[in-house]
Amino acid sequence: MFLGLDSSTQSLTAVLIDPDSGEIACQFSVNFGNDLPQYEASNGFIPGGANGEVHSNPAMWLEALDLLFSRLAAATDLSQVKMIAGSGQQHGSVYLDSSFDTRLAALDSGQNLVHQLAPAFTRQTSPIWMDTSTGEECAEITNTLGGSAEVCRRSGSIAIERFTGPQIRRFFKTDPDAYARTGRIHLVSSFIASVIAGKSVSIDYGDGAGMNLLNLATLAWDRDLLDATAPGLLEKLPSPAAATTVQGAVSGYFVGKYGLASACRCALFTGDNPASLVGMGATRPGNIVISLGTSDTFFAAMPGPKTDPNGFGHVFGNPAGGFMSLICFRNGSLAREALRDRLGLDWSAFERAALAGTREAAGTNLMLPFFGPEITPRRDFTGPVLQGSPAFESAAQPALQVRALLEGQFLNMRLHSQWMEVKTERIRLTGGASKNDGIAQLVADVFQAPVERLEVSNSAALGAALIAAAAGGHDLDALQQTFCQSSPDSALQPDSSLAPAYQDAMRRFAALLDAV
Ligand code: ADP
Ligand code: XUL
Numbered sequence: 001m002f003l004g005l006d007s008s009t010q011s012l013t014a015v016l017i018d019p020d021s022g023e024i025a026c027q028f029s030v031n032f033g034n035d036l037p038q039y040e041a042s043n044g045f046i047p048g049g050a051n052g053e054v055h056s057n058p059a060m061w062l063e064a065l066d067l068l069f070s071r072l073a074a075a076t077d078l079s080q081v082k083m084i085a086g087s088g089q090q091h092g093s094v095y096l097d098s099s100f101d102t103r104l105a106a107l108d109s110g111q112n113l114v115h116q117l118a119p120a121f122t123r124q125t126s127p128i129w130m131d132t133s134t135g136e137e138c139a140e141i142t143n144t145l146g147g148s149a150e151v152c153r154r155s156g157s158i159a160i161e162r163f164t165g166p167q168i169r170r171f172f173k174t175d176p177d178a179y180a181r182t183g184r185i186h187l188v189s190s191f192i193a194s195v196i197a198g199k200s201v202s203i204d205y206g207d208g209a210g211m212n213l214l215n216l217a218t219l220a221w222d223r224d225l226l227d228a229t230a231p232g233l234l235e236k237l238p239s240p241a242a243a244t245t246v247q248g249a250v251s252g253y254f255v256g257k258y259g260l261a262s263a264c265r266c267a268l269f270t271g272d273n274p275a276s277l278v279g280m281g282a283t284r285p286g287n288i289v290i291s292l293g294t295s296d297t298f299f300a301a302m303p304g305p306k307t308d309p310n311g312f313g314h315v316f317g318n319p320a321g322g323f324m325s326l327i328c329f330r331n332g333s334l335a336r337e338a339l340r341d342r343l344g345l346d347w348s349a350f351e352r353a354a355l356a357g358t359r360e361a362a363g364t365n366l367m368l369p370f371f372g373p374e375i376t377p378r379r380d381f382t383g384p385v386l387q388g389s390p391a392f393e394s395a396a397q398p399a400l401q402v403r404a405l406l407e408g409q410f411l412n413m414r415l416h417s418q419w420m421e422v423k424t425e426r427i428r429l430t431g432g433a434s435k436n437d438g439i440a441q442l443v444a445d446v447f448q449a450p451v452e453r454l455e456v457s458n459s460a461a462l463g464a465a466l467i468a469a470a471a472g473g474h475d476l477d478a479l480q481q482t483f484c485q486s487s488p489d490s491a492l493q494p495d496s497s498l499a500p501a502y503q504d505a506m507r508r509f510a511a512l513l514d515a516v
Contacts, residue, residue: 004465005086007192008272010044012064014072015461019469022482028071030064052132055125058094062113073258081260084196085267085468087275087460088189090210091162095123098183104198109256122182127167134166144228152307154222155212156315165212165229172230185236189269197266198251202241205317206274214240216305243270243319244471267471272460273299273326274319279456279463281484283320286425292433296332298413300325308419312376319467320476325420331370333433338371339405343398347436353399354406354438361400363501365392366512369408376416385516410446411509424449444494446502452486
């Protein structure tokens with residue numbers, strides 16, 4: 001058996017797989033808000049942060065780990081687990097003093113993790129990916145390196161507020177004494193991995209690339225980016241390594257307390273997006289994942305470390321080797337819901353509008369589908385921009401607006417993923433809106449590629465379990481064939497007769513975007 005863990009914003013999830021039977025043996029989750037109400041973080045982060053700060057309590061993550069393992073141990077025989085891997089919400093960081101490693105080595109199964117490890121925190125709270133407080137630090141790092149293009153060329157992304165380097169710089173500036181006392185800085189992923197392994201372990205390339213510190217060409221920490229971020233940083237960071245690197249045996253704490261075998265080993269942990277790439281069966285270039293959630297994300301494997309010349313996309317390590325892109329679109333379901341409510345429709349009306357009702361209008365009316373500020377492209381929109389027939393612009397036929405909104409979202413995605421130069425062979429769709437057949441059909445039509453939907457719900461934790469099995473000697477392609485099957489009858493083919501209409505619409509969409 002192989003165990004995958006995912007420490008996300010709102011919960012800690014475990015997926016246990018048996019590669020021989022091809023089955024998921026069990027899945028468990030600890031929801032931070034419901035299960036650990038004493039931390040007063042109903043959505044996993046501390047509410048009410050000032051100046052764009054969004055932090056979580058790393059002690060809560062430790063307590064969740066004990067709770068999750070006690071649930072797992074009550075339900076299953078953990079001595080069967082051969083390897084553990086995992087993932088974490090990206091960019092979040094944990095700050096520890098030099099006692100961390102000795103505390104890990106001396107963990108006592110008779111006590112809990114929080115009690116033994118919390119005294120090592122030099123910063124009581126951890127900034128997470130929702131934090132936008134570091135605009136000034138991003139500008140400083142960018143200036144020192146000589147511009148955004150240079151930061152992007154080296155690290156795979158321009159300096160981004162939530163990324164770990166700018167966050168570390170802000171900590172160094174606001175609390176230099178605590179920064180000086182910090183002997184180790186971990187990502188959420190490498191922090192949890194270290195606790196499991198009983199020693200400080202490496203940061204994997206997948207998650208490490210979300211720091212604005214890793215040089216993608218050398219896969220080593222970039223000296224100039226480190227110097228621009230904070231003094232003495234190199235000594236505080238674990239070394240970078242590949243996700244499938246085996247770190248050694250699981251800590252005796254988990255053997256003594258939860259019945260893991262002392263022969264059970266640990267691979268590295270990666271970011272939740274790289275782990276999802278694995279869990280969605282998309283680690284080979286040509287397979288694209290589009291997640292239609294609160295925001296929409298587009299991620300895909302890439303053969304080399306190509307970066308977005310416009311600075312919207314990010315490049316992370318692909319746990320299967322090579323690299324992956326991640327592009328976020330803030331106006332995802334937020335915009336779909338805004339139009340739905342404005343037109344007084346429901347989701348089935350959306351489905352009908354996109355499926356049959358308006359096919360003859362494909363690609364004719366344009367909508368820049370931004371109901372609030374967007375990050376891809378970066379614009380302060382306050383409402384959508386329309387260009388088309390009077391019936392469309394006046395909403396006399398609401399279905400035309402639904403089609404134009406969805407087409408606009410997917411044209412914007414197609415346009416802003418062109419820099420990857422990867423041919424889209426197949427799209428795997430996930431997230432709340434992916435079950436809407438009308439929306440899924442428009443994804444297929446606009447991208448002119450077949451769409452599949454997977455039954456997977458915890459794609460990051462499943463991906464982590466597959467990484468564990470791969471680190472244990474199983475073939476990752478074969479594992480993905482078994483565990484990442486598309487749901488029966490969920491596949492949709494593109495309407496190839498619409499290809500020219502969307503080619504032309506993309507050109508006009510780009511021109512309209514430039515004009516506003
Ligand atoms: P999150 O990003 O928060 O994990 P989910 O992936 O769970 O979000 O997606 C939730 C969103 O899915 C909701 O905000 C809702 O707008 C959208 N959604 C749910 N059902 C449908 C549907 N039938 N058609 C279109 N959108 C839907
Ligand atoms: C990616 C990002 C989020 C977090 C969510 O850049 O910030 O997707 O990884 O957990």
